[in-house]
Amino acid sequence: MIFQHLSIRYKLLVLLVSSVALALFISSCLVIAYTQKTQYTHSLNDIEQYTNVMSTNIQASVLFRDEISAKKILSSFENNSHIMSAWVVDEEGKPLSRFNSQVHTAKEVDTLNIELESLLISQKENLFEKQQSYHYTNEHAMAILQPIVYEGSTIGVLVIASDTAQFEMMMYDFITIQFSISLVTLGVIFLLSWWFQKPFITPVISLIETFQNIAKTKNYSTSVALKQHDEFGTLYEHFNSMLVEIKERDERLLHLASTDSLTGLSNRHYAMEMMHTLVAKALRHQGFISVIMLDIDHFKNINDTYGHMAGDEVLRVIAKLIIECAREYDVVARVGGEEFLIVCEGCDDQSLFVIAERIRSTIEAKEIRYETSLIHVTISAGGYVHIPTSHNIEPLLKIADDALYEAKMQGRNCVVIKGSACA
Amino acid sequence: MRLIYGALLLCFASVLAWGSDEERKLEAAFLGRFANYIEWQAKSQEHFIITLIDENPFGTILDKLYVDKRIKGKTVLVRLVTKVEEIGITDLLFITLTTQKERLEAIRYAQEHSILSISEARGFAESGGIIQLNFVDQKIRIKINYDAAMRSHIKIASPLLSVATVLQGGKP
Numbered sequence: 122m123i124f125q126h127l128s129i130r131y132k133l134l135v136l137l138v139s140s141v142a143l144a145l146f147i148s149s150c151l152v153i154a155y156t157q158k159t160q161y162t163h164s165l166n167d168i169e170q171y172t173n174v175m176s177t178n179i180q181a182s183v184l185f186r187d188e189i190s191a192k193k194i195l196s197s198f199e200n201n202s203h204i205m206s207a208w209v210v211d212e213e214g215k216p217l218s219r220f221n222s223q224v225h226t227a228k229e230v231d232t233l234n235i236e237l238e239s240l241l242i243s244q245k246e247n248l249f250e251k252q253q254s255y256h257y258t259n260e261h262a263m264a265i266l267q268p269i270v271y272e273g274s275t276i277g278v279l280v281i282a283s284d285t286a287q288f289e290m291m292m293y294d295f296i297t298i299q300f301s302i303s304l305v306t307l308g309v310i311f312l313l314s315w316w317f318q319k320p321f322i323t324p325v326i327s328l329i330e331t332f333q334n335i336a337k338t339k340n341y342s343t344s345v346a347l348k349q350h351d352e353f354g355t356l357y358e359h360f361n362s363m364l365v366e367i368k369e370r371d372e373r374l375l376h377l378a379s380t381d382s383l384t385g386l387s388n389r390h391y392a393m394e395m396m397h398t399l400v401a402k403a404l405r406h407q408g409f410i411s412v413i414m415l416d417i418d419h420f421k422n423i424n425d426t427y428g429h430m431a432g433d434e435v436l437r438v439i440a441k442l443i444i445e446c447a448r449e450y451d452v453v454a455r456v457g458g459e460e461f462l463i464v465c466e467g468c469d470d471q472s473l474f475v476i477a478e479r480i481r482s483t484i485e486a487k488e489i490r491y492e493t494s495l496i497h498v499t500i501s502a503g504g505y506v507h508i509p510t511s512h513n514i515e516p517l518l519k520i521a522d523d524a525l526y527e528a529k530m531q532g533r534n535c536v537v538i539k540g541s542a543c544a
Numbered sequence: 545m546r547l548i549y550g551a552l553l554l555c556f557a558s559v560l561a562w563g564s565d566e567e568r569k570l571e572a573a574f575l576g577r578f579a580n581y582i583e584w585q586a587k588s589q590e591h592f593i594i595t596l597i598d599e600n601p602f603g604t605i606l607d608k609l610y611v612d613k614r615i616k617g618k619t620v621l622v623r624l625v626t627k628v629e630e631i632g633i634t635d636l637l638f639i640t641l642t643t644q645k646e647r648l649e650a651i652r653y654a655q656e657h658s659i660l661s662i663s664e665a666r667g668f669a670e671s672g673g674i675i676q677l678n679f680v681d682q683k684i685r686i687k688i689n690y691d692a693a694m695r696s697h698i699k700i701a702s703p704l705l706s707v708a709t710v711l712q713g714g715k716p
Contacts, residue, residue: 181703184577185686186570190707271577 137314145303164288172267183277191218249275324353341368381455384440392454411473413463413504414525418533420459431491446480470506477502477536499534506540579615581704585658591621595634598641639663
């Protein structure tokens with residue numbers, strides 16, 4: 122079905138235009154049928170009027186059997202090119218006078234006259250005794266056989282036959298005009314439909330474009346401008362509300378997916394994604410990418426001594442302190458039980474050491490209050506400064522982890538920085 | 545041989561008689577039909593009177609034809625007279641008088657009394673009669689003297705004039 126593949130704009134257009142075309146076709150057919158019927162009756166009425174007038178005029182001729190005057194009267198039809206023949210018979214059915222058209226062929230006229238003569242015989246009772254006129258029609262001609270009545274008696278019959286050319290010509294003209302009017306109407310309707318479909322289609326198109334834009338950019342902050350106050354307006358309103366809900370849900374999901382629920386820091390998954398991004402960026406600009414792996418010293422003892430709730434509190438406080446000590450744009454994540462990762466972009470070994478040391482000394486100086494206890498913790502940190510040569514982040518993490526291990530081996534509460542960029 | 549001639553003569557005579565009989569019937573019918581196209585001065589008599597002067601060539605045809613018919617809304621009375629003085633009041637006068645003098649006398653009487661005069665006599669219309677009827681080739685020919693009709697205060701409708709040869713100003 123081609124229709125199914127059309128856009129809604131053309132579907133609407135096809136629907137409107139085809140509906141109007143169908144309505145015009147039906148109404149034209151009805152009007153043409155009605156006109157044909159009435160015009161046919163009208164043409165017959167014209168002939169009937171001729172016969173009525175003529176039967177009165179020719180009455181005296183028939184009454185006194187005057188062929189000459191009858192012929193004179195009938196010859197008045199010479200001026201009417203549609204009259205094929207006109208003739209009159211006396212009360213015995215004998216021809217008194219006859220007029221045959223010179224416009225039509227003799228064969229046409231003779232054939233018609235033969236038919237009418239046989240009708241005169243078959244309808245003799247109706248014409249002479251019942252004094253009823255008889256209407257005859259065929260494809261090309263119409264005729265009326267009219268009794269000529271004198272003092273209640275039929276003294277003869279007048280026959281007038283006409284062709285249907287006038288009727289056909291008029292019907293042809295009428296159908297041509299009807300067709301032209303229908304065509305013009307259809308054209309106007311087409312233009313109006315094209316014009317009127319805009320208010321219906323524009324909102325739909327606008328909605329579709331917004332959908333496509335969102336699908337492409339994933340930007341759920343987009344909204345459709347609310348100009349309509351109809352059903353489309355309601356649709357737009359609901360659509361915009363839905364976009365807001367999607368956006369909020371996405372943000373919520375993103376937050377849940379990227380954040381450590383205990384400390385509020387980024388989680389391991391988010392940190393790894395960020396590392397990939399930053400490594401790619403550093404690779405592109407041949408810049409530093411540095412990481413610090415950080416672990417709370419003897420964290421197990423804290424849990425064992427003060428309980429897990431205290432351990433959680435320690436983790437929360439440590440996280441807060443790391444955030445405070447790191448740069449604003451560094452990525453700080455909790456990557457394990459008591460392990461933290463700090464990713465620093467564009468940071469050389471000295472700067473990285475400063476950051477790590479600031480974190481270590483701040484935590485060392487901090488006494489964490491839990492209920493009635495003051496808990497003192499330290500951390501060990503291992504850092505790695507690197508100008509990446511590939512997208513692989515595993516070596517980066519591995520070397521930083523090695524540095525952390527070294528710090529632990531050196532007695533904890535210290536910072537070890539390694540790096541391919543270090544002197 | 546004479547017998548054969550006699551038989552043939554008899555046949556010919558009967559054919560002529562038949563033709564004449566048919567013509568008479570048609571002529572009789574015409575008399576009544578004329579009345580429909582004629583307007584007389586108002587007359588007060590009860591019947592529509594057809595008077596035949598001198599001879600009755602119709603025999604019983606007229607009586608039989610008009611016995612149950614009405615002309616101008618009146619029942620028809622057919623009379624036969626022999627002299628002009630006997631004509632009296634009538635609507636239609638069918639003249640069979642043989643002499644020109646007698647015919648002219650009858651015509652004058654008819655004109656004076658607004659009577660439609662009809663005759664088969666040759667030169668009847670030209671001599672002042674209103675309608676002259678003649679059979680030519682078994683077809684009836686009507687000649688009307690329009691001036692004579694006017695002088696008789698008789699109006700003749702155009703359909704009747706249209707089927708007749710009309711004399712006006714003494715010329716056709």
